[in-house]
Amino acid sequence: xxxxxxxxxxxxxxxxxxxxxxxxxxxxxxxxxxxxxxxxxxxxxxxxxxxxxxxxxxxxxxxxxxxxxxxxxxxxxxxxxxxxxxxxxxxxxxxxxxxxxxxxxxxxxxxxxxxxxxxxxxxxxxxxxxxxxxxxxxxxxxxxxxxxxxxxxxxxxxxxxxxxxxxxxxxxxxxxxxxxxxxxxxxxxxxxxxxxxxxxxxxxxxxxxxxxxxxxxxxxxxxxxxxxxxxxxxxxxxxxxxxxxxxxxxxxxxxxxxxxxxxxxxxxxxxxxxxxxxxxxxxxxxxxxxxxxxxxxxxxxxxxxxxxxxxxxxxxxxxxxxxxxxxxxxxxxxxxxxxxxxxxxxxxxxxxxxxxxxxxxxxxxxxxxxxxxxxxxxxxxxxxxxxxxxxxxxxxxxxxxxxxxxxxxxxxxxxxxxxxxxxxxxxxxxxxxxxxxxxxxxxxxxxxxxxxxxxxxxxxxxxxxxxxxxxxxxxxxxxxxxxxxxxxxxxxxxxxxxxxxxxxxxxxxxxxxxxxxxxxxxxxxxxxxxxxxxxxxxxxxxxxxxxxxxxxxxxxxxxxxxxxxxxxxxxxxxxxxxxxxxxxxxxxxxxxxxxxxxxxxxxxxxxxxxxxxxxxxxxxxxxxxxxxxxxxxxxxxxxxxxxxxxxxxxxxxxxxxxxxxxxxxxxxxxxxxxxxxxxxxxxxxxxxxxxxxxxxxxxxxxxxxxxxxxxxxxxxxx
Numbered sequence: 001x002x003x004x005x006x007x008x009x010x011x012x013x014x015x016x017x018x019x020x021x022x023x024x025x026x027x028x029x030x031x032x033x034x035x036x037x038x039x040x041x042x043x044x045x046x047x048x049x050x051x052x053x054x055x056x057x058x059x060x061x062x063x064x065x066x067x068x069x070x071x072x073x074x075x076x077x078x079x080x081x082x083x084x085x086x087x088x089x090x091x092x093x094x095x096x097x098x099x100x101x102x103x104x105x106x107x108x109x110x111x112x113x114x115x116x117x118x119x120x121x122x123x124x125x126x127x128x129x130x131x132x133x134x135x136x137x138x139x140x141x142x143x144x145x146x147x148x149x150x151x152x153x154x155x156x157x158x159x160x161x162x163x164x165x166x167x168x169x170x171x172x173x174x175x176x177x178x179x180x181x182x183x184x185x186x187x188x189x190x191x192x193x194x195x196x197x198x199x200x201x202x203x204x205x206x207x208x209x210x211x212x213x214x215x216x217x218x219x220x221x222x223x224x225x226x227x228x229x230x231x232x233x234x235x236x237x238x239x240x241x242x243x244x245x246x247x248x249x250x251x252x253x254x255x256x257x258x259x260x261x262x263x264x265x266x267x268x269x270x271x272x273x274x275x276x277x278x279x280x281x282x283x284x285x286x287x288x289x290x291x292x293x294x295x296x297x298x299x300x301x302x303x304x305x306x307x308x309x310x311x312x313x314x315x316x317x318x319x320x321x322x323x324x325x326x327x328x329x330x331x332x333x334x335x336x337x338x339x340x341x342x343x344x345x346x347x348x349x350x351x352x353x354x355x356x357x358x359x360x361x362x363x364x365x366x367x368x369x370x371x372x373x374x375x376x377x378x379x380x381x382x383x384x385x386x387x388x389x390x391x392x393x394x395x396x397x398x399x400x401x402x403x404x405x406x407x408x409x410x411x412x413x414x415x416x417x418x419x420x421x422x423x424x425x426x427x428x429x430x431x432x433x434x435x436x437x438x439x440x441x442x443x444x445x446x447x448x449x450x451x452x453x454x455x456x457x458x459x460x461x462x463x464x465x466x467x468x469x470x471x472x473x474x475x476x477x478x479x480x481x482x483x484x485x486x487x488x489x490x491x492x493x494x495x496x497x498x499x500x501x502x503x504x505x506x507x508x509x510x511x512x513x514x515x516x517x518x519x520x521x522x523x524x525x526x527x528x529x530x531x532x533x534x535x536x537x538x539x540x541x542x543x544x545x546x547x548x549x550x551x552x553x554x555x556x557x558x559x560x561x562x563x564x565x566x567x568x569x570x571x572x573x574x575x576x577x578x579x580x581x582x583x584x585x586x587x588x589x590x591x592x593x594x595x596x597x598x599x600x601x602x603x604x605x606x607x608x609x610x611x612x613x614x615x616x617x618x619x620x621x622x623x624x625x626x627x628x629x630x631x632x633x634x635x636x637x638x639x640x641x642x643x644x645x646x647x648x649x650x651x652x653x654x655x656x657x658x659x660x661x662x663x664x665x666x667x668x669x670x671x672x673x674x675x676x677x678x679x680x681x682x683x684x685x686x687x688x689x690x691x692x693x694x695x696x697x698x699x700x701x702x703x704x705x706x707x708x709x710x711x712x713x714x715x716x717x718x
Contacts, residue, residue: 088108280324376429623638635708
């Protein structure tokens with residue numbers, strides 16, 4: 001019963017409060033106690049059985065308690081050491097009538113329990129074997145450690161017998177070897193049988209965790225033999241009969257005294273190992289060894305023959321276990337391979353992609369149902385072994401033959417390359433074509449090219465959708481061009497009546513009018529000028545989009561162009577108290593060749609915007625010459641202000657048509673949002689680019705570059 005002590009804040013311990021065990025825990029403890037009692041009783045009985053097979057005083061031909069002890073120590077751990085020592089003491093007192101305090105009783109028990117505990121510890125904790133022995137590695141480690149430990153136990157145990165005068169010193173070596181071989185035979189026959197058959201049941205009975213994969217192994221065995229139960233039983237009877245027949249021939253036949261016949265025991269063990277693997281051979285070895293011991297008791301042999309039989313039993317056990325482990329591991333590998341192949345087959349059959357493989361000769365090696373369905377073949381027989389290029393890729397879209405040497409798939413196959421062909425054409429069994437997207441991957445085994453795997457998808461619907469989308473895009477672009485052409489062609493028709501309205505308004509303002517009439521006509525003129533500005537922007541944008549906008553080319557002065565751009569804006573700057581300045585670097589040429597009107601329009605748009613969004617400070621224009629390009633001048637203009645600035649998010653959309661930084665800008669400052677869009681297009685027409693640097697509340701700096709040519713020789717006044 002476990003107890004829990006509680007400690008208060010002053011450091012004093014309260015009385016222990018017992019924690020009641022659950023019914024499940026009580027049941028587990030009772031089951032383990034039952035197993036412990038049975039173990040001790042079985043240990044004593046098995047020890048008693050060895051008295052009948054002694055070859056020297058106190059030394060038996062085999063010692064089953066050793067095999068039982070090692071199996072329990074591997075399965076349950078070091079908790080069984082006291083039980084092993086208890087079983088040894090009881091056996092010494094009841095079976096051999098030894099003194100409780102003799103060297104042979106105490107020393108031999110310590111040697112047996114300590115030696116096999118060390119072996120179990122190495123196997124459990126150091127080597128960490130799967131005690132269900134599912135691999136040749138686990139079997140080999142079990143045999144090496146157990147045989148080595150039995151040798152140490154034998155020499156130490158016989159030494160205790162010599163010290164107790166139970167064995168003569170002259171017989172020490174022979175007795176030690178006999179003890180060692182007898183224990184080794186038991187460890188190689190009884191211990192594997194217990195680990196494979198008995199230990200899983202014991203652990204489940206004691207509600208302890210069993211080895212990993214135990215249920216899977218049992219299920220695999222049931223699947224292997226369940227459908228052929230009758231044949232399995234018949235074969236099992238034949239295997240048992242072969243073991244019994246071999247024992248009869250060796251010990252009861254007319255040649256029973258010839259030691260060469262002992263090697264007949266290998267035949268049934270090999271048969272069992274091949275047919276039933278490790279699980280079968282552990283049972284076969286135990287049955288055969290037990291039969292040999294019983295018959296040796298019934299038909300005694302001299303010590304020399306007994307020694308030969310003893311070594312034969314050890315070799316037989318080791319050989320059978322290794323062969324059985326190899327067969328079992330091979331069966332598991334084949335089973336895993338079959339499962340993987342089945343998994344791959346299911347994947348290939350369920351995927352929507354068509355898949356096929358080809359060898360280096362171009363012959364089809366496999367294909368999945370999707371391939372047969374898409375290509376119109378009824379079965380794989382019509383495809384496998386055929387040259388895949390000649391079968392499905394033999395012609396170009398126009399119907400002309402497709403030579404293999406020009407096919408990218410054949411090239412990728414022969415050169416071990418990967419290939420992605422987004423637009424290929426394959427030919428079905430009925431002669432119709434199929435638009436596909438293909439991928440080809442090389443198959444390489446141990447560095448050697450073996451062929452390739454090709455997958456493809458039917459892209460007929462996708463191509464139709466792409467064509468429809470392309471047609472819709474062309475229709476939309478055509479409609480947009482028609483709109484732009486219409487507005488560009490209507491430029492004169494729209495501007496003419498507006499100019500007439502403004503002209504008549506100016507004439508009316510020159511006549512005698514009362515103040516109220518003059519105010520109304522002034523409002524008409526102001527509104528008309530705003531409308532004309534809007535129309536000019538829209539028509540300029542439409543002409544640019546329609547491709548009817550052409551730049552002029554003439555010599556001009558950049559300084560004059562700036563002065564002319566700032567002249568209509570000077571009054572507005574003066575009214576707001578904003579300083580309007582410009583600066584031209586020394587490396588800027590005085591005279592250049594380009595379109596001064598469109599350059600002036602860009603400067604007016606950018607400077608007008610700067611004045612609109614600046615309430616105090618200055619608006620400045622800086623000009624410098626960047627790196628020349630093909631003997632032309634790359635002139636860099638910067639228009640800076642101390643206004644409200646533009647956020648990073650809004651900087652991405654200010655150059656779009658009809659866009660401003662935010663919707664409130666239009667209400668506060670007015671404008672159509674076309675100025676920057678037109679400026680961007682004009683700058684691009686002049687082989688330049690435009691961008692902005694700004695932050696909210698810190699003003700803006702608009703940069704643009706234009707490509708201007710050297711002057712053609714015409715003198716321009718400055």
